[in-house]
Amino acid sequence: MVRIGLLGCGNIGGIIARHKIGIEITSFFDAASAKVDTMKGLLEHARAHYDFDNFIRDEFEILVEAASVGAVLQYGETALQRGKDLVALSVGAFADRGFRNRLEVLAGSLGRKIRIPSGALFGLDNLKIGQVSALDRLVLRTTKHPAAFGLQTQERTLLFEGSAEECIRQYPRNVNVAVALSLAAERPVAVQLWADPAVTRNTHEIHIAGAFGETTILTQNLPSPDNPSTSYLAALSIITLLKNLDRPLVVGT
Ligand SMILES: NC(=O)c1ccc[n+]([C@@H]2O[C@H](COP(=O)([O-])OP(=O)(O)OC[C@H]3O[C@@H](n4cnc5c(N)ncnc54)[C@H](O)[C@@H]3O)[C@@H](O)[C@H]2O)c1
Known part of the structure; x- marks a missing residue:
């Protein structure tokens, strides 16, 4: 063991x-x-x-x-x-x-x-094909309740749009997923961070297009039954x- x-x-x-x-x-x-x-x-x-x-x-x-x-x-x-x-x-x-x-x-x-x-996301395994074949598009759109960002906004708001590297400077607690994508594909990721008072789950949408075709992966995370502040996934x-x-x-x- x-x-x-x-x-x-x-x-x-x-x-x-x-x-x-x-x-x-x-x-x-x-x-x-x-x-x-x-x-x-x-x-x-x-x-x-x-x-x-x-x-x-x-x-x-x-x-x-x-x-x-x-x-x-x-x-x-x-x-x-x-x-x-x-x-x-x-x-x-x-x-x-x-x-x-x-x-x-x-x-x-x-x-x-x-x-x-x-x-906290699905799809990393085959995303590694980015290491051997061109990707035309690799986009991550993360949406969380405003409270996750320490905000109280009542409207769906785009907080950040840019690279994973810039995202880590502005939102260091919300970049694990973006960096994991970038490491797996060995390519830059275009990141959007949204605050939405209507969501109850942390949501990660990944859009990937390349020589293989195209895919969209949507992960909607529930909190852990043991601990509400941690994605169970x-x-x-x-x-x-x-x-x-x-x-x-x-x-x-
Ligand atoms: N990859 C992902 O998708 C993903 C998802 C969730 C959490 N995370 C990361 O996992 C980590 C743990 O998450 P958590 O929810 O358990 O956090 P947590 O705050 O509940 O627990 C972290 C623990 O580590 C200890 N700690 C922090 N820095 C330390 C250091 N330098 N030396 C010794 N102990 C230290 C803290 O005292 C704390 O007890 C965080 O960095 C979080 O961002 C990654």
């Missing part, structure tokens, strides 16, 4: 701990000691860490990050150097091209893997990725 070290004991960390299937969480760490204490109740047989240096020396093969973009930037290289593979949910960290290249080269030289789960996606890690049969591009 794959041994996991969990970095981040918040919403998603908690869901992973409650729904672990086919994995063993041996260790966990969070910068907030109260979160570590809470996690002890869910992971009685794992080792609790209040300090990253002790955590990373512990025995596990894969560090699963469910913390923050800052945590990936801060700990990613050390994790690889300490012989761990990395599963990173805060994919926004990879919008920094210099960091991404450095991490990829390091992982390659050490024979380690960095995995990014599909997270993002949590399920990472649990599924972990469950499949040591299977000999790999499905999906």
Whole structure:
């Protein structure tokens, strides 16, 4: 069974701990000691860490990050150097091209893997054809309730239109999906962010056109039953990725 070290004991960390299937969480760490204490109740047989240096020396093969973009930037290289593979949910960290290249080269030289789960959207697997065939159009339209942006607008409002890189500067908490698309296709993504008081679900519409033809993928996310502030799909996606890690049969591009 794959041994996991969990970095981040918040919403998603908690869901992973409650729904672990086919994995063993041996260790966990969070910068907030109260979160570590809470996690002890869910992971009685794992080792609790209040300090990253002790955590990373512990025995596990894969560090699963469910913390923050800052945590990936801060700990990613050390994790690889300490012989761990990395599963990173805060994919926004990879919008920094210099960091991404450095991490990829390091992982390659050490024979380690960095995995990014599909997270809060469908369609990433075949979007990777963008790496081998031209795409004429790659557009992401994300719509959330204004409260998700800390707004109170009563009208459907276009908040942002532009590149994923510019989006991360203006809306750093809403770019994971845009960066994941861009990484999968290895192409720029045209991003629109809408605030709509009529929506009850976080919605991601992806339009892709190219030599293959054309597709539109609509994902309407419900909150997690355990935690209303987390898209259930993002949590399920990472649990599924972990469950499949040591299977000999790999499905999906
Ligand atoms: N890829 C996707 O589609 C997707 C979807 C949902 C969430 N996410 C990302 O996953 C991450 C976790 O989400 P969440 O809802 O569980 O967040 P959360 O705020 O509930 O929990 C994050 C936890 O990580 C800890 N943490 C943050 N930075 C840290 C650091 N530098 N060192 C140690 N601990 C640190 C915090 O104390 C907190 O307990 C976020 O970055 C979020 O943006 C990605």
